[in-house]
Amino acid sequence: MAFMFFNSLLLLLLLLQISCSRFSLALQENSSATVRSGQINSNSVLVALLDSHYTELAELVEKALLLQTLEETVGKHNITIFAPKNEALERDLDPEFKRFLLEPGNLKSLQTLLLYHIVPARIDRHSWPKSTSALTHHFTLSNERVELSGDDSSGEKFIGSAKVISPNAVDRPDGVIHGIEQLLIPRSVQQDFNNRRSLRSISAVKPEGAPEVDPRTHRLKKPAPPVKPGAPPVLPIYDAMAPGPSLAPAPAPGPGGPHHHFNGMRQVKDFIQTLIQYGGYNEMADILVNLTSLATEMGRLVSEGYVLTVLAPNDEAMAKLTTDQLSEPGAPEQIIYYHIIPEYQTEESMYNAVRRFGKVSYDTLRLPHKVLAQEADGSVRFGHSDGSAYLFDPDIYTDGRISVQGIDGVLFPAEEKAKEEKKTIKVATVKPRR
Numbered sequence: 001m002a003f004m005f006f007n008s009l010l011l012l013l014l015l016l017q018i019s020c021s022r023f024s025l026a027l028q029e030n031s032s033a034t035v036r037s038g039q040i041n042s043n044s045v046l047v048a049l050l051d052s053h054y055t056e057l058a059e060l061v062e063k064a065l066l067l068q069t070l071e072e073t074v075g076k077h078n079i080t081i082f083a084p085k086n087e088a089l090e091r092d093l094d095p096e097f098k099r100f101l102l103e104p105g106n107l108k109s110l111q112t113l114l115l116y117h118i119v120p121a122r123i124d125r126h127s128w129p130k131s132t133s134a135l136t137h138h139f140t141l142s143n144e145r146v147e148l149s150g151d152d153s154s155g156e157k158f159i160g161s162a163k164v165i166s167p168n169a170v171d172r173p174d175g176v177i178h179g180i181e182q183l184l185i186p187r188s189v190q191q192d193f194n195n196r197r198s199l200r201s202i203s204a205v206k207p208e209g210a211p212e213v214d215p216r217t218h219r220l221k222k223p224a225p226p227v228k229p230g231a232p233p234v235l236p237i238y239d240a241m242a243p244g245p246s247l248a249p250a251p252a253p254g255p256g257g258p259h260h261h262f263n264g265m266r267q268v269k270d271f272i273q274t275l276i277q278y279g280g281y282n283e284m285a286d287i288l289v290n291l292t293s294l295a296t297e298m299g300r301l302v303s304e305g306y307v308l309t310v311l312a313p314n315d316e317a318m319a320k321l322t323t324d325q326l327s328e329p330g331a332p333e334q335i336i337y338y339h340i341i342p343e344y345q346t347e348e349s350m351y352n353a354v355r356r357f358g359k360v361s362y363d364t365l366r367l368p369h370k371v372l373a374q375e376a377d378g379s380v381r382f383g384h385s386d387g388s389a390y391l392f393d394p395d396i397y398t399d400g401r402i403s404v405q406g407i408d409g410v411l412f413p414a415e416e417k418a419k420e421e422k423k424t425i426k427v428a429t430v431k432p433r434r
Helices: 002-036 045-051 055-063 067-076 086-090 095-102 104-115 187-197 237-241 264-278 282-291 294-303 315-319 323-327 331-337 347-357 414-424
Strands: 079-084 136-139 145-150 157-159 162-172 175-180 308-313 359-363 370-376 379-382 389-398 402-407
Touching (some): 045 067, 045 162, 045 175, 055 067, 055 079, 055 104, 067 079, 079 086, 079 162, 095 104, 264 282, 264 294, 264 389, 282 294, 282 315, 282 331, 294 308, 308 389, 323 331, 347 359, 347 370, 347 379, 347 389
Parallel strands (some): 079 175, 308 402
Antiparallel strands (some): 145 157, 162 175, 359 370, 379 389
């Protein structure tokens, strides 16, 4: 009986030992899984980056919303961060390029630029190539390669063309940080910046064969027919009739060129470049080229034979727009649509019309809204009394199909103005309690 009790006790102890070993293995697997899941401790290289003197790079990482991505990467393997010094991001960087990176619409480019400075492997100073002939390439988190090289005579280390000034500036178990003297710019980000911000494709030369308009009659100038020697001069019929001021819009020119085709995109680029060179209308040009696709749409309309008159608000007027007026989807397009009249008007034709009739309503591309024009102080005033704008810079650009008139305010439809006033002025009325 005692023998059977002793055997059962041994069996119970053996089962208890097996269960304890399995429990310890499960704990080890869970702990390793939590380490791989991306939890960061206080000794991590990411914490060291946020607390280091590379403050500009740390701020860009937070603005680019990359902390979670880097935490997941550190949880899987070691990383190497090439950190530019603060001076390279504050003073040495092109202000236009820095403004491009910090725009909300260019978040993808900023993330690509920062991930280009991080390699998902540990690269210590001892594993750096010793000469320029022994180059090594590593893929970064942006899926683009960086080139590491060294100078055997001076012992200097390079990544691309940037010199490493502080090798192993921060050394942690899960990564290392090397300080470099300048920012690394990948080719894709540089190309994106050139496409979005460069206006090199816009030519300042007016199109060849652009029709000329007579400022007195608002009709196309036609070359005089050949006259035989000794014959009396031939005058156009409207010169003999001496017409009064024209009240109708200037006529649109007929199809031009040997193939009866107008290059609308080229004419649109010419008038945008004219706005930039004229000065004071850079915001309007920026909206047409970079923030919307209106320049392409206007070029297509002109190529199809339409004529346009653009009421262009100057930079001071555009600076008064609030964030609420521009934050809604499609708001910039709707604002510009209300400033485009599907007629060819000049400063003289509009002034003659308002002087004759007092008030004139012009159709806009923002159907069914119309813009009101009337005479005021010897000029033309658009809009209503509260949100009106004067014709400030007349005839900035006129080529027979596109007319650009500078105004000193941003126009809004009357219905939209009333809605904004109702939103801003709210009177709380409380019924008296009996």
